[in-house]
Amino acid sequence: MWSLKPYKSPPSKCPKCSHENAGFNKHIFTGVHILGEGTCGICGTNYFHNWPIGHGLEFPISFTNNGLARYPRKAYHWMARPLIRAVKKDLKVTATVRREVRKKIKHALLLNCLDPCYGHVLWKLFNTFHHQRVSAPQGVVVLIPESCAWMVPDHVAEIWAVDVSLRDINFQIDSLDLFMQEVSDNYDSLQMLPVFTHIDHQEIEFYQYFRTEPFQISEFSIKQLCVTFIWREDRFWLRTRLEEWLSLAATKFSIDWLRPWFLYRQLRAMVRVANQVKLELPVAMFKITGLGTWGTFPEYFEDLRQLNMTKDSEKKLCQAFAQSHLVVGVHGSNMMIPTALSAGFIELLPTHKIPFISEDILMKHPARYQTFLGRHLDMFTSTRFITRHIISIYKDFSYLYKNTSVWS
Ligand SMILES: [Zn+2]
Structure with missing residues (x-):
């Protein structure tokens, strides 16, 4: 090391x-x-x-x-x-670093989770799982953005939480070198863990990170259908090639007045899917989560969207995901925690994201359930076709479950 x-x-x-x-x-x-x-x-x-x-x-x-x-x-x-x-x-940014000491250690193994990409922070943090058996005087120290510190598992010896926005992590954090100099006297050794970025998530116990039990698959067909949509205002559910093209142009030329149009179209698509599902399953429940509170959903949606996330609101969202048969959203790190806790998912995949198809999915079931409960659909898939997938997953899973669990 x-x-x-x-x-x-x-x-x-x-x-x-x-x-x-x-x-x-x-x-x-x-x-x-x-x-x-x-x-x-x-x-x-x-x-x-x-x-x-x-x-x-x-x-x-x-x-x-x-x-x-x-x-x-x-x-x-x-x-x-x-x-x-x-x-x-x-380019520099100054940020305070909060040091939380949970166990006194002399040999620090530093896991650097700082990254401008939220998904990368999570993948890096999952490395702690393979170091949880180290014991004092050795211990893992996690360096992480403050907004993600709520996910650090209990077995970690120290947290160094940097109060910086993810976007600013592309700059040099000029307070970090000084902080390192100040704290290094506390240790006999300070080694850097390698931090693997594509570890096998099937091995990871997510409860350590999200403190929430996932959806119980044995209750899938007993419970009324619950679908949670994931809302983003920095990446849209674009429904046609023209919208995709307009979105690229709006980003490139900073055309802000098109933004409400994309948000309106996204909201309408989610409501349309929900309405179509309700025609066949009138008591189905719908939730909407994510960053940003643009627009108004019908009353039958439970609107859990936030302008800013706090430790408490993150935990509340984890519970919502764990109550969901399906989470539905566009490709991105916004799908990671939802797919770790829900029973299944529908991810809408833009063409340019095909090489990264598995990157944001943390669902872990036996292989056949994995295929049945997790669906990647093209971004431009019609709302009617998405509805068909949702209803089929909900209604037809019981047949698969009965026939695969009979011997267990
Ligand atoms: Zn040279």
């Missing part, structure tokens, strides 16, 4: 001559990344490189302040570009 105390830094490739240099003895802790900084032993180029932690394990990046850069092409838009920009333009 790479380590801040005693200092053990990883090797890196020079962006100019490709020589592999041994670990440098200087670094900047930007937030998402630890950046090594030093001079190439062959060509004398001064450069930065990310330590192989988190996504840095798969995507090594090295760059200079005058335009030279080496990175995998796949990592350009979401990782290399923001990192290089933040360093070259010296």
Whole structure:
């Protein structure tokens, strides 16, 4: 493991001559990344490189302040570009760091969960599951955005919660290096966990993170149908290619007046599905959750949307997901907790998200249930077809369940 105390830094490739240099003895802790900084032993180029932690394990990046850069092409838009920009333009944000000590430890294993992407924060946090058996004087320290600290499991020794918005985590958090210097005297060693970003979620006990029991599958056909829609105001349920095109144009040219139209269309689609389901299942229940409170849903919807999330509102939403036969929403990290707790899901998938089809799904059932209860549908699927899936899942699951559980 790479380590801040005693200092053990990883090797890196020079962006100019490709020589592999041994670990440098200087670094900047930007937030998402630890950046090594030093001079190439062959060509004398001064450069930065990310330590192989988190996504840095798969995507090594090295760059200079005058335009030279080496990175995998796949990592350009979401990782290399923001990192290089933040360093070259010296983009910084100051944030307070709250230190919560739950167990006294001398050998800290630091799990850095800071990331501008909410889904990445969760995937990184799930790494704690595989380190829960470490015991004092060793212990796991989780570095995480304050807004996600409510999910840190009880077995973690310390939480370092950074009060910063996810969007600003693309900048350098300039208070972090100072904080690290101040707290490192508390430990005999401070090592960096590797932080795997695609661990097998089937092994994870979600209760440790969400403190909520998931939907009991044995009660699926006993309970009245409950469908929860996931609302977003930064990504819309777009219903035609024209709407998709308009949405791209609105983002590119900052056309704000189109936004209410997309929100209206999204709201209408959800209400239409609910109305169609109610024609066949009049006592079905519907909930709406998510960030943003635009528009008004019919009274038969339980509207749980919020402008801002708090620890209490997050827990309330977890209970809503765990009461849901199905959660329905567009592809994104907004689907992760809902699909971990509900019985099933319908995810609406835009074409450009096909390569990431499984990324936001945390549902874990035996294989046949997984296929039956989890449906990825094209973003432009008609509301009538979505309704058909919902009704079939609800009505036909009992046949599958009876025939697969008879021997258990
Ligand atoms: Zn070189």
